[in-house]
Amino acid sequence: MKMLIAMIQPHKLEVVKQALIEHEFIGITVSDVQGFGRQKGRVELYRGAEYLYDYVPKVKLEIAVEAARLPLLVDVLTHAAKTGKIGDGKIFITSLDQAHRIRSGEIGPEAL
Numbered sequence: 001m002k003m004l005i006a007m008i009q010p011h012k013l014e015v016v017k018q019a020l021i022e023h024e025f026i027g028i029t030v031s032d033v034q035g036f037g038r039q040k041g042r043v044e045l046y047r048g049a050e051y052l053y054d055y056v057p058k059v060k061l062e063i064a065v066e067a068a069r070l071p072l073l074v075d076v077l078t079h080a081a082k083t084g085k086i087g088d089g090k091i092f093i094t095s096l097d098q099a100h101r102i103r104s105g106e107i108g109p110e111a112l
Contacts, residue, residue, distance in 0.1 A: 001096040001109055002070050006061040007033070008081040008089040013059050019080035020063075025073060027112060029062040038086055056087065064096055066109050 008016060013030065020028065034055035043050050065073050074091060082088055101111040 001099060001112065002065055002067050003094045003096045004061075004063045004065060004070070004073060004077070005092040005094070006063075006077055006081070006089060007035070007058045008061065008077075009083065009087060010057055010059050012081045012083070016061070016077060016080040019076050020073075023072065023076050025063065025065065025069075025076070027064060031060040031062075033058050033060045037090075058089065064099060064112050066112065 010032070017028070020026075034057050036054060036056055043052050045051075061077075063073065070093065074093075077091060098107065099109070099111040100107055
């Protein structure tokens with residue numbers, strides 16, 4: 001099992017969600033986060049004055065998946081979230097040692 005963590009642009013969330021549903025990926029955790037990378041924040045004008053916002057809003061997705069389905073998940077997520085501009089986001093993948101379904105007591109891939 002693997003855990004995929006993705007940072008994407010907030011306006012792409014619904015597109016990504018629909019793409020995941022179409023490919024039968026269920027179970028996603030979504031968090032509003034902020035940070036910076038190559039974008040280095042943004043400048044906005046308010047009443048004629050410039051303000052620098054160091055942190056850029058993003059959406060963090062966490063998806064547990066069976067290792068065999070991981071390449072498809074990465075492909076679906078990459079195509080759905082891509083705009084081709086700086087700040088599209090990142091995908092991180094880690095090993096997932098165990099998963100437990102609290103309600104039924106299932107363990108491992110069956111718990112996903």
